[in-house]
Amino acid sequence: MSLALYGHPFSSYTQKVLIALYENGTPFEFRCISPETPQHSAEWLRRWPLRKFPLLVDGERDVVETSIIIEYLQHVHPGPVRLLPADPMAALDVRFLDRFFDLHVMNPVQDAVAGALTGDAVKRQEGLALSKEKLERAYAWLEGQLPGRTWAAGTEFTLADCAAAPSLFYADWTHRISESFPVLRAYRARLLARPSFARAVDEARYFRPYFPLGAPDRD
Template sequence: MALLLYGHPFSSYTQKVLVALYENATPHEFRSLAPEYPQHGAEWLQRWPLRTFPLLVDGGRDVVEASIIIEYLQLTAPGPVRLLPADPMAALDVRFLDRFFDLHVMAPMQEAVAGALTRDADKQREAMACAVEKLDRAYAWIDGHLAGREWAAGDAFTLADCAAAPALFYADWTHPIAERHAALRTYRARLLARPSFARAVDEARPYRELFPLGAPDRD
């Protein structure tokens, strides 16, 4: 039975898993949770009533949480691109960077988005101010970390880059990365040029109007 992935093309965490699947050309069936596919939503909720996605279904096993799904794929469907290093300490570094992008880039971006969805001007300003403060700190740290590196953890594309791609994509829409962070801006551009992420971005283009802060006319 083919792997099934339930998610939404515009979802950052869905894109994170799609990048991993596309990197290794892993056979799977994508079941979009967009409103035009109500049957997929019903199947997803039956399997995972906590209402988060993506959800990977592999036969009788349901796997949730994007980072866990990617680790599961490496264990069960490995390909030529190894997304977790074999060396345990190197793998720990990759897992740290994965957490960094999820917690310190993706999460503040989502705070700003949640504020915008309230339609309350005061809450919107407060959420954006909080997000900007957190993102500025994160941008500064990762810009320094990236000096001399092609990818987040070094020379190889890993789980950390799967996390970084959608996180930085949407974060820069929310609070643009300053020109002084040249290494980070170049890294984001390199991620956008990576075929796996470029494909995920293209598949999500029809849904850009969903971005509550307004999708910029770029990328």
């Protein structure tokens, strides 16, 4: 049985894994979770009742949580692009940055999205205000970390960049990265130009009208 990935193309965490798969040209079957594919949803929930995606299926093995999926792919289905360095300390730096983008960039975006999805104007504004406060701190920290680096951890594209790409993509839609963060803005632009992420962005383009905060007419 070939690899199968359950998820949705507009999902940031699905995109994170798609980037890793595209980077290495890893063959897989994408099984979109949507009302139009109830068979995929049923199988996904049977395998992972916690209702989180993406889910990677490799034969009889189910692999969940994006960072674990990407590390699993490197161990079991390696390709030419090594997304976690062989050196333990360098790998630790990459894992830290991966966690930073998930926890301190993507999570605040999800707070704002969750507030908007309630349909309550007050909760929408509260979610946005909290998100903007957290994102501004994250942007400032990243601006100080990225000078001299092509990618998040240095010269090589890694797991950290797989996390950064969708995180910064949607974060900029939620609270625009201002001109006072030129290094971070340039890094986001490099991520958008990376073929693996550009492909993921294009595959999700159809779903932009569903972004609850309103998708800007850019990217």
